[in-house]
Structures are given as structure tokens and as C-alpha cells.
Amino acid sequence: MLRNGFAASKRSMATVAAEQLLPKKYGGRYTVTLIPGDGIGKEVTDSVVSIFESENVPIDWETVSISGLDNQEGVQKAVESLKRNKVGLKGIWHTPADQTGHGSLNVALRKQLDIFANVALFKSVPGVKTRLQNIDLVVIRENTEGEYSGLEHESVPGVVESLKIMTKPKSERIARFAFDFALKNNRKSVCAVHKANIMKLGDGLFRNCVNEVGAKEYPEIEVKNIIVDNASMQAVAKPHQFDVLVTPNLYGSILGNIGAALIGGPGLVPGANFGREFAVFEPGSRHVGLDIKGQNLANPTAMILSSSLMLRHLGLNSYADRISKATYDVIAEGKSVTKDIGGTASTTEFTNAIIEKLKTL
Template identity: 60%
Template sequence: MLKLVNTTALRGNGITKAMTTRTLATTTVAPSLAQEVRKVRDKTIHKVTLVPGDGIGVELSESVKAVFAATKAPIEWEQFDLTGHVASGDTLMKDTLESLRRNKVGLKGTLYTPVSKLGHASFNVSMRKDLDIYGSISLIKNIPGVPSRFRGIDLAIIRENTEGEYSGLEHQSHPGVVESLKIVTRFKTERIARFAFDFALRNNRKKVTCIHKANIMKLGDGLFLKTCRDVAEEYKGSGITLNDMIVDNASMQLVSRPQQFDVMVMPNLYGSILSNVGAGLVGGPGLIPGANIGREYAVFEPGCRHVGADISGSNVANPTAMILSSVMLLRHLGLEGHANRISNAVYRTIEAGKTKTRDIGGTASTSEFTDAVINAL
């Protein structure tokens, strides 16, 4: 059975503590004490900020809430119906950020970002920058019951969330000439590189691949590559190796032999593109869970950030990615029992093949799939 990692932000150093179930089972804590800790966690009500997002986000969030209610997960939602379909910065954004700062943890769908130059800046990007949730994880893995051209895919795409091409620093130096600044800093590259290596270390991964374009962007991506190599020196005794790959070659390699990758670390834009490529390999964006982790805050959202406006309101969206992202949230809060019940129910439902959504070869609606997961709990 597939298991998702437990992502817990270590507030002291900003590293993600990602522990597998096997790791948890081998802790030195006395069994009786561990049981008591679990009981306390299961009884404690955790307040979590919920931002359904635009497009299919509302339907997916309702699916998560229904599943959580069925398993009696001790979660109290603080919901904010923030939307990107506004003319300018929304005051509701401030309230949402205040809630996240209070609760430290959130679940969100994707917010619409206008393409027009007159539109507001991306709320998605602004949220990550304001809270400094700098490390993005997208888990790309085959799911039994979902047709795929490849088997044996099990990789994590880790992207830096707060700079690179997403810095949003553009200006028109002359009519018809736009200069867009890509920001790369040693500080932020060091912490995302350590984030990737620590993720690999805690999840028994053996290789980290740095994705770059240093042959062309010799200063910016050159700094990213050199910094990753420097950080790798700190992990020499861990058994984790570092290799690197130019982003265009990595795209080709990902669709020809994806099994060669284990953990991939990269700047923001490359991560956005390759996480979508990875999703296409295993069944689509409706299957990929994700998380954004910082020093103090953690916000969980599908690993492929699609609004899905074209199918909004039609009750056909696949809620798997949103549910599995919420499973990562439960693990982050230490609620392993609820997390395991939900993830196992999702995988059993898909593998059984009787209630699959259209994107993975079935005919079930969002609500029918949700009901099937609840029945499988």
C-alpha cells in the first residue's frame, strides 16, 4: 500500500522533517508513552485554515470535509472563500494570512491569477512569500489501478517557492522592450538544497538531482548549481549522492526514463513545469499531492496547481490530490491514525476500479468517488 510522508516543520531551523511510517515505528519512545501521545493528539482539536480556491477548489474542499467528518478527524476549519477573481488586492487576503499565522497550518486550492498586466499579483505567490513557505514538495508516484506508460515511478519534486522567475520584478525599459528579473540568492538556495537533502535523508532516498540551466544563465543558475554542490558536501557521509541535469535534458529524461529520478531540487519555474510533466506520467494533476513548508507555517495543496475552471461546478473533478494533500496535513499534525485510514481508503477505492473519476478512466462523479472513499474507511 502506498504511504505518504509525514511532513513536520522544524521551527528551529526551517527544515522539513519528513518521516515514513517505518521510521515512526522504530522510534525509541516507550510504546505506552507513544500510545498516550497519540491519544492526546487525537483528542486535541486542531484549528486549520481552509482556502478552497477558485474553479474546482470548492468541490474538492467539500470532498475533504466530508471525508474528515466521516473519520472524525479532530480538525476545526477556519474557512476563507478567497478568490483571485477580483480587480485588485482583496482585503480578505489579509484576514486569510492572519488566520494562517494563528493556526500555523492550512489547506488550500489554487487561486486564479489574471493574465492581464492590469490584474493583481498572484495571491498564490504572495501567500508563499508573505509566510516564507519556501519549500514546495510534489510527490509523483504510480497508483495501482491507474493506467500509466511507466511503472516504478516514485520521485519527489522540490522547488524553491519564493524567488527565481516568480519574483515578479518586471519593467518596460522602452516601448516594446520588457526586462524581467530572475532573482537567485545563495541564502535561499542553501536552505532549499538542505531541505531536499534532509527530505532524502529522512525518507531513505539515495539521490538528489539538481535541475538548472547554468550553461546559459551562468550567474543565476550557476549560483544555484554551485550552492547545491556545496551543500552536498555537508551530506557526504549520509550515502546520498548529488548529480545535476540541465532542465531541457531533464524534461526529456523524465518522459523517457523517469525511474532514474529520486529527489529533484530546482528553482521555481522549472519546478512548476516538471511537476506537471510528472503528473502526466502517472495519471494527471488530480492525483498529485503537495505541500509548502516554511520555518513556522505549512500550507498543503495539490502538487500541480490547476484552477480547473473548465470543469468547475460539473461534479467531475478528481479529489484525490486534495484528499492526499490533506493526509499530508494530518501527518504533519501527528494524526497518523486518521491519515492512514484516509490514504488507505483512497488507494483501495482507486485500485478496486469500480468508482474512478473520468480523468483516470472511470465514469464516477466527484461526489460518488468521495462516497466510495468514505465507505472504504
């Protein structure tokens, strides 16, 4: 298995992912949508752009910035670009807790394009000191329904109803995606995370769909189940028991933050989102980093490794391998790493160290 990516296989990552359309390639080059996002987004995507330029990666960027646009216009601009290009690299959009109207911009983008599967990879990084070592787990979350359905209303003053929508087709779809991922990457088990002991119909449907899909279609993969609160405790105490976790949206968000803490922080987690036609690559732990915006302190590793996943998706494996290896080598040496993982280097210095390392490979 590739160290921070998806291994090659005769089977697709997912049944639906097999239907994905790659962007059109002109003159040996791909055009990819670049969405810097908010907070530290521009700083970490700038790192990727600099590294790609140093390696002459055959990627042309179509940059989409929503600065100065209202929420709906910004999302639509990003949607139109992704419809043209099919593949994107994205920072995280910030959604304030008191924002009204469109809700989460990230959720809106995924729902409009039906980018239904989020994959976040939590793997220990040599050179990063953490309480537990040899972490290697994957969280696959459903992106378009569940707690993030976005259907809320105030029925009477002081009483809010927030609807959690769970459907059999989408639960089966994400289950097949998770099992296909497990097969492709030589994973042994898929564990459904749920709260069916309380939400017997909604989470019960999700759990049952995962169990049925696994038993009928993937007998070679072990199927497990775990209640979300227990999953959170077990992820902190004994994370090595987990392989692939498949979750509704909210539970995946919670476990993703736990996973980030296990391996050294959100700046180390690569991620990707897949739909029938589109693929958007972004850090797997969705932290905007508003508190360090513009200070040249951000760790761009998650974005760099996410861009390596993107390159593999495009079939540019040699570029992906070189960039990910250089990134891991710089971290392992520990001379030019950012503050969050024990160093003193700036974002720019860390990026330049990777570029220099690439010259030696």
C-alpha cells in the first residue's frame, strides 16, 4: 500500500467511483480547480503550488476565490469550475456558528455535486512524537445526509426541529464505497459507527445497510459495529483495533478530530472526497486555522499529502511518490518542521525544505 495514498487495484475504490470522469487532458496537462478556502487555506495551497512548480507537475490551476462574494454565489462559482474540471484541490471554508442562510459552505458544495464519500487517512508519521505509535486507520464518512442534511426550522418560538435524514440508497452506497476501499487497500475489516441503541430507525438503518452489504457482497472483509460514544473512547485508548471506520457525517467529524490528535494534529491528515463524477481533495481534519492566519506558521503537510492523493487519482503516480517521500523525509529529519510538530520552521521554510529534498531524490 502506498504510504499516504490508495494502492493500485483491478477493482475501483468504490462501485460508484468507477464511474468518475477524469478531467480532460490537453497537451499532456490537466486543469484542476484550486479553492484556497479560508484561514490558512491560501498559505497551505501556496505551498502545493510552489512544490508542483519546482517539480514541473503537469497541472494548470483554475483558482476559485469566494472573497467578496455572498455565500451562495461563492459556492456556485466553485461548483461551475468543478463541473468543468472534474477534480479540485480545496482548503476549508469557514462557517461561523452564528451564520444564517446557506449554512455550511462545505456541505453545500458536496451536496450540489453529490460528492458523497469523504476519506480521511490517519497514519503515524515518523519523526512526530505522539503518545501512541503505529496508528493506521481510515475514517470514511457519508457527506450528504444524516445530521448535516441542513433541514432545520423553529416550529414555535424557542423550539427548533433539526431533521436527521437517513436513506437506504445512500447508506448502501457509502457502505459499498467503504468495502471497496478495504479490498483495494488490503484492509481486513470495516466497522460501522452508529447510535442505533437510541436512534433505532435512522442509525439502525445505517448499521443494517453496512452489515447487509458486507455479508452479501464482501464476504472476505470482516464486518464490525460499534456505538459512537464507545468508538470515541476506544479510538483514544486502543486505536490499533480499528481498520476502516464507516460513519454518518457527524460521527465521522468527531472521530476525525480524535484521529488527528492521535497522530500529531490536523496539519498531518490527508483527505479526499469522491462522487460519481467529481473528486475534491482537501485536508482530512477540517480545521480552518483562523488563529494563525497570515502568520506563516501553518503546517502544509495535510494539503501536500492531499495533493499527492490527487496526483494518484490522475495517474501521475511518480510525481505523487516523489512529493510524498520528500515530505516524509523532511519531517523525519526534524530540522525544518513547523511549530505544531515540535519545530521552529515557518510554512515557507518547511515548503522550501521539501523542494530542496526533491532535488536530491
